[in-house]
Amino acid sequence: EALRDGCIDIAERLSCPLDYVAIPAIVGAGTALGNTVGILPKEFDDSWVVHAGFWGGIVGSPGSMKTPALIASLKPLHYLEEMATNQYKLDYVQYKSDKATFDKAMADLKSGKATVFPIEPTKPVKTRYIVNDVTYQALGEILAENPRGILALADELSGLLQSLDTPGQEAARGFYLSGWGGQGT
Numbered sequence: 001e002a003l004r005d006g007c008i009d010i011a012e013r014l015s016c017p018l019d020y021v022a023i024p025a026i027v028g029a030g031t032a033l034g035n036t037v038g039i040l041p042k043e044f045d046d047s048w049v050v051h052a053g054f055w056g057g058i059v060g061s062p063g064s065m066k067t068p069a070l071i072a073s074l075k076p077l078h079y080l081e082e083m084a085t086n087q088y089k090l091d092y093v094q095y096k097s098d099k100a101t102f103d104k105a106m107a108d109l110k111s112g113k114a115t116v117f118p119i120e121p122t123k124p125v126k127t128r129y130i131v132n133d134v135t136y137q138a139l140g141e142i143l144a145e146n147p148r149g150i151l152a153l154a155d156e157l158s159g160l161l162q163s164l165d166t167p168g169q170e171a172a173r174g175f176y177l178s179g180w181g182g183q184g185t
Contacts, residue, residue, distance in 0.1 A: 003029065010072045016065035020058050024073035027056035027151065031077055031129055034148030053149060057157045067155060077129050077151065084127035091124035136172040143179070152176075 007021045014021070030052040038049040058066045098121035105118035125145045132153050134142070143150060154160035164173050 007073070010069065014065050014068050014072065016069045017060075020060065020064075020066055020069035021073050023056040023058055024070045027054045028074045028077040030054040031149065031151040032080060036148060051149075059157075070155065074130070074151075074153075081129045084129070088124055088126040095121055095124050136175040140175065 003022070003025045007018060007025050011018045011021045033052045035051040035053070038051045040046050040048065041050055042048055058070065060066050102118050102120050105114060105116075108114035109117060128142055128146050128150050130151045130153050131139060131142060132155075134152065139150070139152060163169065164176070
């Protein structure tokens with residue numbers, strides 16, 4: 001309901017089926033929520049939580065506006081990614097300054113010029129929302145820093161499925177299947 005008007009507007013402007021817009025919009029909304037919101041499917045059992053993690057795929061002929069619809073639908077998620085990147089840059093500048101102060105304070109402590117033990121600053125982590133064309137190993141590292149979850153975007157679904165079906169990709173298939181629910185480690 002909340003996404004309907006925007007999806008209809010985009011579909012009309014691109015002259016494409018509403019499905020092409022709605023599917024990535026719903027997946028993008030689930031990505032923005034991440035695993036911060038969940039539901040308990042069983043009324044009297046809180047041991048099973050389901051998060052808003054979605055798989056989505058658009059199937060259509062070449063030139064049927066799948067990619068433009070995908071790009072337009074995921075604009076809000078790209079905006080969040082851009083804002084997170086800008087915040088990370090600011091945080092990193094502050095971290096470098098704090099780290100220099102810490103290093104000087106440690107040198108002073110070692111030389112006996114100071115008696116107070118300084119607190120080392122924490123290196124900032126870049127919040128991510130979307131990754132493209134990533135190995136499952138690299139995706140695991142990104143997820144370790146982004147425990148809310150992330151959208152692994154593949155513009156060509158057939159290419160992703162073929163790559164997961166090649167010999168030696170058994171671990172990648174297992175990784176994607178076990179990670180989709182937002183509860184794995």
